[in-house]
Amino acid sequence: MVDNVIRTDAVIVGAGPVGLFSIFQLGLLGLRCHVIDNLDRPGGQCTQLYPEKPIYDIPSRPKCTGQELTDDLLKQASPFDPVFHFSDQAESLVRLENGDWRLGTSMGLVFEAPVIVIAGGAGSFVPKRPRLEGIDDFEEKSVFYAVRRMEDFRDKRVVIAGGGDSALDWTLNLQPIASDLTLVHRREEFRGAPDSVSQMRALVDAGKMRLVIGTVEGLEGSDGQLHAVRVKHKADGREEDIPADAFMPFFGLKISLGPIAEWGLNRDHNRIVVDPGTFATDQPGIYAVGDVCTYPGKLKLILSGFHEAAVMAHAAFAYARPDEKMVTGYTTTNSELQQRLGVAG
Numbered sequence: 001m002v003d004n005v006i007r008t009d010a011v012i013v014g015a016g017p018v019g020l021f022s023i024f025q026l027g028l029l030g031l032r033c034h035v036i037d038n039l040d041r042p043g044g045q046c047t048q049l050y051p052e053k054p055i056y057d058i059p060s061r062p063k064c065t066g067q068e069l070t071d072d073l074l075k076q077a078s079p080f081d082p083v084f085h086f087s088d089q090a091e092s093l094v095r096l097e098n099g100d101w102r103l104g105t106s107m108g109l110v111f112e113a114p115v116i117v118i119a120g121g122a123g124s125f126v127p128k129r130p131r132l133e134g135i136d137d138f139e140e141k142s143v144f145y146a147v148r149r150m151e152d153f154r155d156k157r158v159v160i161a162g163g164g165d166s167a168l169d170w171t172l173n174l175q176p177i178a179s180d181l182t183l184v185h186r187r188e189e190f191r192g193a194p195d196s197v198s199q200m201r202a203l204v205d206a207g208k209m210r211l212v213i214g215t216v217e218g219l220e221g222s223d224g225q226l227h228a229v230r231v232k233h234k235a236d237g238r239e240e241d242i243p244a245d246a247f248m249p250f251f252g253l254k255i256s257l258g259p260i261a262e263w264g265l266n267r268d269h270n271r272i273v274v275d276p277g278t279f280a281t282d283q284p285g286i287y288a289v290g291d292v293c294t295y296p297g298k299l300k301l302i303l304s305g306f307h308e309a310a311v312m313a314h315a316a317f318a319y320a321r322p323d324e325k326m327v328t329g330y331t332t333t334n335s336e337l338q339q340r341l342g343v344a345g
């Protein structure tokens with residue numbers, strides 16, 4: 001017997017865009033949700049990795065940022081009163097005798113529900129940290145692995161390291177804001193988009209930023225505040241201290257499915273194999289949607305995740321409420337759906 005169990009219709013693991021839209025789709029069919037995310041905010045990759053960057057391929061939205069999309073998904077889900085549990089990780093999952101699932105979290109919460117929706121994206125993702133002595137003292141004070149608010153870097157001396165899209169994108173986005181910007185990359189060739197490389201080189205030619213081909217060797221500063229980034233030039237091995245208020249290494253992310261990998265679900269590498277007709281996994285009542293799932297033709301795009309959430313919700317309702325009639329139809333015309341949305345006339 002477990003005390004303080006939270007009983008609900010569905011537990012959603014992951015509050016990324018697909019987890020958030022799953023709340024809406026399950027809610028329309030009358031299923032209540034609790035949502036767990038190990039990040040401290042909703043939005044998954046959209047708010048963690050690119051909150052201020054525009055997305056151009058959401059149907060009917062020619063342009064919106066990761067943060068705007070997240071805000072609207074939250075608003076759309078709000079009629080269904082989802083309960084969020086942030087900064088908490090879904091850890092354990094066991095099947096009960098009655099067929100329901102018991103899910104435990106790292107903060108000690110215990111949920112019981114017939115339906116578990118895994119919308120865990122890439123899983124728990126962590127940035128690859130450069131091996132620099134004392135870097136922990138500066139992290140989240142003047143060394144950052146993501147840009148949450150561009151304004152924080154206004155009039156700051158910024159050093160960015162890396163050769164991929166993140167390093168180039170943030171170089172281009174922060175150059176107009178920073179008082180001084182240097183990009184450090186270990187070789188002349190970049191992995192990022194050729195157009196971004198051209199834009200960056202044009203800024204260098206115009207004297208608006210510096211490009212150093214070399215490696216970051218050390219950090220100088222005190223009490224968490226950086227004063228300089230020490231670099232070694234590739235061409236002649238010369239060392240130089242670049243004055244800096246902020247350093248951003250973009251060396252990629254380490255992605256690990258985390259505890260979800262221990263739940264015994266059928267996987268293909270790090271993705272959960274699902275039936276694309278229902279988004280059911282090989283365990284009854286457990287569904288997987290968004291980047292975390294795989295099936296023939298899977299596209300790792302937000303729009304695909306939205307479709308998966310809608311199909312999943314119908315299958316999950318039929319599984320959880322086999323004796324109940326599902327209310328289906330169009331939100332434009334169905335009065336029961338409109339009542340659930342709180343918009344009935």
Ligand SMILES: Cc1cc2nc3c(=O)[nH]c(=O)nc-3n(C[C@H](O)[C@H](O)[C@H](O)COP(=O)(O)OP(=O)(O)OC[C@H]3O[C@@H](n4cnc5c(N)ncnc54)[C@H](O)[C@@H]3O)c2cc1C
Pocket residue numbers: 013014015016017018019036037038039043044045046049050054055056057088089090091119120121122123124125257258259260289290291292300301302303305
């Ligand atoms: C730089 C960049 C730009 C992109 N641009 C576009 C674009 O223009 N268009 C597009 O369609 N897609 C784009 N994408 C991809 C898009 O962001 C993903 O397809 C989308 O975020 C997937 O959503 P999701 O909800 O499945 O997963 P995620 O957004 O990854 O969210 C999953 C959430 O689950 C949480 N989680 C995982 N495991 C656990 C656990 N055990 N317990 C609790 N929480 C857990 C994670 O913390 C995370 O918040 C881009 C991605 C990046 C990195």
